[in-house]
Every structure is written in C-alpha cells, then in structure tokens.
Amino acid sequence: MSKEFFFGDKYQTNGDKRNIFDKLFLNTRWYFVYTYIKVVLQARRLVGKGSFDMEEFSVSSYKTFQNIENCGGRLFIDGMDNIRKTEGPVVFVSNHMSTLETFVFPCIIVPIKKITFVIKDNLLSIPAFGPIMSSLEAIIVSRKNSRQDLVKVINQGKETILKGISVVLFPEGTRRAEFEPGKFNSMGIKLAKEAGVPVIPVAIKTDFWGNGRLIKDIGPVRRKEPICISFGEPVYISGNGKAEHKQVVDFISQKTDEFKKIKI
Template identity: 35%
Template sequence: MPRRLYPTIGFYSQAAVIMGRAGYLATRGRLTSAGLADGSACLVRALERVGVRFEVTGLEAVRSHAGPVVFVGNHMSALETQAMPGLLGRDHPVTFVTKASLMKYPVFRDVLGAFDPIVVSRTDPRADLTHVLKEGGRKLEGGTSVIIFPQAHRSDSFVPEAFGTLGMRLARRTGVSMVPVALSTGAWGRGTWVEDLGWINPALPVRFAFGSPIPVEGDPAEAHRAVVDFIGSHMAAWEAGSVPANGNAKG
C-alpha cells in the first residue's frame, strides 16, 4: 500500500493546485483553449514527477494532419481525459463527448465546462446521437477536434463487439477523418467512493498510441473496423508484453 500511497498523495496535492487555478480562471471566463492544454500538460508532468512513465506514439501523423478530426479511443480511466489535451498541445484544440454526471463535480465541472463539451444523458440513445451529430458538427466546423470514447463504461479490457460506432457516424456526417487512439492508463485507478479519485500506481506504464487519420469514405463499416483493429492489436500486444509498431516515434 505505501508504494501507491505516497505517489497518490504527491499527485493529488499537485493536481489540486492545478485544478484550483484552472477552476478560478474558468469561473471568470478566462480559461482559454491554450490554457486548457497547458493545464493538461501540467497534470502529465505531475504524474511523471511521482514516477508514472508515459509511452506515446503516433503524434507526428496527427500534428501533420490539416484540419480537425474525430479521435476515437477505448476508455480505461480518468487519465486519458486529463492528459489528451496536453499531449496534443496548444495547436490542436479539442473537446469531449462526456456524460452529464461529470458536470456535477465541484471545480472539475467548471474546468470541463471551459471545453464546451458535448454532454449526453446516457438515458436516451436516440436523443444522444442526434445531439452529438449536431453539436459535434458545429465543433468540427469551427476547427475543434472531438474526442469520443464509445464504450458504455470504462474497462481494463477491450471488447470489439461493445465498441460503438458513434465516432464513425460523426466523422461520416461531417466529412472529417477518424484518428484511432489505443490507450492503457491503469496507473490511475478507479476509486471506491469517487470513481475518478483512485490510487496512482507508477508500476504500471501509461501508453497512448495514436493511429494515422482514417477517412470515412466508401464503406463506413470498413473505417470503423480499421479503428477497432488498431486499438485491439495494440491492447493485445501490450498485454502480451510486446511493443506494436505503428510507424511513429514518441511525440
């Protein structure tokens, strides 16, 4: 337990300062897209300071792509939502499709609100789909990329059959490309009372693998399969202890 206790205390004490500062700016309407990316990068550095190791591949292909995209990834913990804006940087503004319950957390709701996220109820799938297509289209037209985790729940394992097509539908509707994101973020555990406040375990590496942008042309199901195959192959390779090659070095 102490091996996880000390990094957990160390990280959350830093995160409280970072989130507190961001929340202060957000409530005053002064938290910009650049500020959100900077705050996210600060959280990544805070995790690194307590011993968490980040392995990131594929960012070059994303950064060299002109225009916004739909990022589609598996969902394991709170870490990916906190880290992705910082990994992508100031020049790639993003927002999220997020569940309504996250907008109830004190301070965090103000910071998340600064992203102007696409909030879904998770109670009416048809209404949620219509909302995501409408609002997601508006964000993409304005140059902001959209991050979607199309699983019903966070999971340590990847089940292709349970991976929804929402990202593909939004990309097809708007004519932008999808970027698959395979991730392994178990170093930030799920909490017992508050899901987003779990143990920090530096023994587990954090891995982000960004794929090359995939245009949704012709058969959209084929584009969806390409995303699923990318994520599934990386998850399987990581679980087996090997390193999949996706043609890109650390970003």
C-alpha cells in the same frame, strides 16, 4: 495555438523522475491526489476569471502530465505525427480506462489541434470539473438514450467541427479495465462521416491511475503499470463506415495487446 510540449513522433519517460515529496508519502496515492486537485482548482479559478482558453487548457494538462511523472509514472507515446499530418479538425476515438486520458490528451493534442470532449452529463455536477468542461463547450450526453445521444453528438459535433475544433469521443461509454471491441460503438465514425472529416483512432493503457471505490477519480496509483498512448493513422470514411469502424477497432485491439508486453 499554444506551444508544443512534445516534438517528433514519439515520447518516452527517461529515467526516474519521481520526486522526494511523492516518496515521503510512502507509495500511497495522496501526493498524486493533492497535485491533481491543485491543478483542477487552478483551472477552475481561471474559468471564473474568464481566462481559461485553449492555451491554458493545454498548460493545465501538461502540469498533470509532469505530476504523473513526478509520482513515478512512465509514459510511452507514439503516433503524434499522425495528428500533425491532417489538416483541420478531426474526430478522435479512444478506448477508455481512467481519468488519466482525459487530463493528458490536451497537452499532446491542443498545441496541434483545438479539441473538446463528449462527456456524460453527471460530470457537470462535479464542483470544479463541471465548469471547466462547460467553458470548453463540451458535448454533453446522458448515456440513457443512445438514439438521442447520437443525434446530439452529430448535430453539436458538426457545429463544433465547423468552428475548427476537433472532437474527442470514448465510444465504450464508460471506463473498462480491458478493451472490449463489442462495446465500442460507431458514434465517432458516424460523426466523422457527417462532418466530412477523418477519424484518428487512439489506443491507451492508463491503469496507472486506478478508479476509486467511493470517488471514481481518486483511485490507487499503480506505479508499476506503464502508461501507453498511441495515435493511429487518420481514417477517411467512405460508404457506410463499417469497414472503417473495423479498422479503428482492429488498431486499438492490436495496440492494447502490445501494451501488455511493456515492462518497467
């Protein structure tokens, strides 16, 4: 397992870590975009050499984490002990706002638990990102046939979990500016029940990294928006899972409301 970058249950960015290079770009997104692309290309080169493993996945993620702080991002993370208290793999289910959570989750989670993601098939067509996800044996869905996607996630997800690897899902299926409980499906609950593992709900606020109009992953950088990530207590599935699904949705709803009150 790779080394941990965070210790204890919480992390908060202390002080202004924004560097001179970002300031030289006059509050634009471009230094951040440069650092983000640089990290992706470095990871892609390692994939080509066959040396991109979980440790490199975690290190690559932490570089992005540091770049976010260097570009004025302020992070507030809690509930990390909830990852440590569970033995073996789990299913992580999170709301989805931007690219940020995909790039930051690994440096928080991977030193504790190996992970892979459930992703849309169109992401594989992105020249650098696609090979990275393929090397991590991501679970690929189409988002066109929900029944087929569910069967694939459960079957491949169970195989992944049997290998000791946790699965990260974004049940909303697409990025949303606001959490909409009605759009949050129960796929993660169903996988956890079938695999016999708990769910860890994750609530996020990541609109610091906006979605671009032309290229979705290259959007505006909103330095006045706090970045919030909260890991909930593990939820163990019994019965049909409806009560546990509600518990997960309630946690994310409560946390996303709390995040709106954080000012920086």
